[in-house]
Amino acid sequence: MLWLILMLIIVFLWAIINIYDKHIVTDELRDPFLCTTVYGVIIFILFNLVFFITNQEIKLPFNIILASVIAGVMFMIAIFFYYKSLKHEEVSRVMPMLEFVPLFTLILATIFLQEFFTAIRYTGMALLIAGGFLISIKKHKKSKKLYLSSVIIAVLIAAIFFATRSVLVRYATLYASSFQLLFWISLGSFFVAIILLIFHHPLITKKAQIRGFRHVIIISVLSAITFIVYIYIIKIAPAISLVSALGAVQGLFVFIIAIALSRAGKIVREPLRKSIIIQKIIAIVLIIAGTFLIVI
Numbered sequence: 524m525l526w527l528i529l530m531l532i533i534v535f536l537w538a539i540i541n542i543y544d545k546h547i548v549t550d551e552l553r554d555p556f557l558c559t560t561v562y563g564v565i566i567f568i569l570f571n572l573v574f575f576i577t578n579q580e581i582k583l584p585f586n587i588i589l590a591s592v593i594a595g596v597m598f599m600i601a602i603f604f605y606y607k608s609l610k611h612e613e614v615s616r617v618m619p620m621l622e623f624v625p626l627f628t629l630i631l632a633t634i635f636l637q638e639f640f641t642a643i644r645y646t647g648m649a650l651l652i653a654g655g656f657l658i659s660i661k662k663h664k665k666s667k668k669l670y671l672s673s674v675i676i677a678v679l680i681a682a683i684f685f686a687t688r689s690v691l692v693r694y695a696t697l698y699a700s701s702f703q704l705l706f707w708i709s710l711g712s713f714f715v716a717i718i719l720l721i722f723h724h725p726l727i728t729k730k731a732q733i734r735g736f737r738h739v740i741i742i743s744v745l746s747a748i749t750f751i752v753y754i755y756i757i758k759i760a761p762a763i764s765l766v767s768a769l770g771a772v773q774g775l776f777v778f779i780i781a782i783a784l785s786r787a788g789k790i791v792r793e794p795l796r797k798s799i800i801i802q803k804i805i806a807i808v809l810i811i812a813g814t815f816l817i818v819i
Contacts, residue, residue: 526760530769533749533756538618538776540749543742545614546790548606551735555606556723558739563599563716565743566750570709573751579703587695591704594691595711598750601684603719604677612674613793615781615803619658619774620678622810626651627686629817647816654809657802689757689766696758704754771814774807 548558574581583591608617626648659672695704753766760766782800785793 526756526766527769529752529756530760530766531772533752534770534773535776536745536749537770538773538780540742540746541609541614541618541773541777542780542784542791543738544606545609545617547735547739547742548610552739553610555603555610556719557736558606559599559603560716560719560723561736561739562602562743562746563712563719565740566595566599566747567709567713567716569744569747570705570712570751574702574705574709577702579700579706581703581706583699583703583707587698587704588707590691590695591707592711592714594688594695594704595708595713596715597684597688597691597711598708599712599715601681601688604681604684608674608677608681612672612678613781614791615774615778615793616658616672617674617678618777619803619807619810620655620675621682621685622771622774622814623651623655623679623682624685624689624770626814626817627683628689631686631690644817647813650809650813650816652813654806654811654813657809658806660802692754693757696754701751701754701758705751708754771811774810778803778807 544558548555552558605617605621608620629644656671659675660669661672662669692704692708757766781791781793782795784790785795
């Protein structure tokens with residue numbers, strides 16, 4: 524059960540990271556490209572540091588190298604859409620919507636890793652979709668008409684890429700140790716960071732002295748460390764879908780922390796109207812229930 528304990532700790536830390544990411548991309552840097560670039564560079568530095576300190580073998584079969592590099596690329600693309608979503612939407616809406624990751628993970632795992640659907644999983648899918656739809660519904664301030672959050676597409680794209688990353692890492696860990704993969708995953712992440720740096724370097728230079736720049740470095744370091752632990756969890760967990768399911772609790776943690784901080788007037792500012800809070804609670808409960816049914 525070590526993987527379960529570690530995953531719960533990681534999920535709680537991710538919730539804290541999500542809250543501060545929202546603050547950085549909304550109130551400080553306000554730049555998803557810059558946040559993603561910094562994240563990619565930090566991933567490359569820390570992953571390589573761990574790789575060489577643990578004296579890992581760099582030589583692996585080509586298919587494992589390819590899967591690991593692509594996993595790094597998928598991860599960075601997901602991170603960009605994650606930051607983009609956070610910039611334009613409440614963090615307590617974005618993170619529960621990201622819980623579509625287990626659904627996409629299950630679909631991909633069914634195709635590539637022989638983790639199959641059952642009848643109860645279809646019920647879970649329905650609950651998950653209902654919860655995601657509910658939490659994305661907003662009311663226009665003036666007309667009072669209901670509409671879907673405009674960032675739902677960006678969130679779903681992020682979820683697809685996060686799920687692809689997880690399945691690729693799971694596949695690679697079947698043939699190599701978690702630490703062996705770090706170099707190649709970081710290489711894929713660094714590749715994306717370099718591309719963004721080439722096209723975005725004027726803004727990076729301009730914003731390098733802003734307090735938020737230091738904050739995103741700190742948060743990226745913490746994220747990279749938790750991701751190293753996450754790779755290890757994927758290696759020792761009985762199924763990738765179980766790991767993804769526990770991630771559903773992250774949305775609940777984010778919601779509780781965001782509401783508490785909003786009431787205190789610190790870091791994030793979330794609507795505190797009773798109707799919105801009830802809507803989010805119902806949606807999060809549906810999403811958590813659906814996610815757990817999916818992995819039974």
